[in-house]
Amino acid sequence: MARQHIESRITASNSLLRLQLLTAVLGLIAGSLDVISFLGPSQMFTAHVTGNLVILAAHLVGGAPIEPAVLLSLPVFVIVLGLTRLLASGLDAVECTTLRPLLLLQFILLASFLSLALVEHLRSNTAASIVTVGGLLGVSAMAVQNGLVQVSLKGAPATAVMTTNVVRLSVDIGTLFLRPDREQTAKAAERATKTWPAVFGFTVGCAFGAACEDRFGLLSLTLPTSLSLIALAMGAAEIGEHEGRACEVVAAD
Numbered sequence: 707m708a709r710q711h712i713e714s715r716i717t718a719s720n721s722l723l724r725l726q727l728l729t730a731v732l733g734l735i736a737g738s739l740d741v742i743s744f745l746g747p748s749q750m751f752t753a754h755v756t757g758n759l760v761i762l763a764a765h766l767v768g769g770a771p772i773e774p775a776v777l778l779s780l781p782v783f784v785i786v787l788g789l790t791r792l793l794a795s796g797l798d799a800v801e802c803t804t805l806r807p808l809l810l811l812q813f814i815l816l817a818s819f820l821s822l823a824l825v826e827h828l829r830s831n832t833a834a835s836i837v838t839v840g841g842l843l844g845v846s847a848m849a850v851q852n853g854l855v856q857v858s859l860k861g862a863p864a865t866a867v868m869t870t871n872v873v874r875l876s877v878d879i880g881t882l883f884l885r886p887d888r889e890q891t892a893k894a895a896e897r898a899t900k901t902w903p904a905v906f907g908f909t910v911g912c913a914f915g916a917a918c919e920d921r922f923g924l925l926s927l928t929l930p931t932s933l934s935l936i937a938l939a940m941g942a943a944e945i946g947e948h949e950g951r952a953c954e955v956v957a958a959d
Contacts, residue, residue: 737911
């Protein structure tokens with residue numbers, strides 16, 4: 707009985723660590739992609755999509771030209787998010803795990819964005835179609851990431867939009883200092899443990915993304931694309947471990 711309790715605690719600790727690592731990597735992807743796309747030719751947000759409404763309003767008032775990608779970002783985000791949910795429902799219906807397919811879809815979208823950047827790099831001028839399609843591919847990748855966090859990573863914080871996370875983390879840290887009672891303190895500690903990797907990952911991703919974009923331009927999209935491949939490998943390993951534990955339970959029965 708004591709051994710089962712110890713094994714259960716070790717399993718829970720390992721699961722939390724894997725969740726922290728995966729959310730940190732997803733935060734890195736979102737932060738780096740967001741700053742690269744904003745500093746790039748499209749000058750739009752891919753993760754903080756609602757920020758494009760501010761850009762749109764500023765351009766309308768100032769009479770500046772509006773990039774089609776900025777105009778289309780919000781409807782494309784909503785549509786892809788809806789399609790992601792439908793895909794997840796279909797996978798659930800055939801009893802297939804959703805994490806790996808959705809991570810694969812995100813990687814394909816980012817790899818496509820990077821491919822367009824490579825095409826642009828080989829040309830002497832940046833085609834408007836490449837800027838538009840590339841920006842919307844980035845928005846689509848972030849829509850998939852937002853969807854998979856909600857569907858496939860139950861209990862995980864948002865990994866692409868940090869405002870709520872920063873508020874929650876600040877409040878939870880304040881709760882830990884105040885220690886109102888044991889139950890509230892324990893809940894705050896649990897939330898903070900899950901939230902800080904996403905905030906840290908996004909912040910570091912922004913810093914690295916800005917440095918890479920300044921040095922390599924849109925070729926810096928290699929960074930979030932490579933990180934997406936790492937996340938896919940992590941998701942595959944997570945599913946493999948769950949399947950292995952399921953086999954052990956069946957064998958024990």
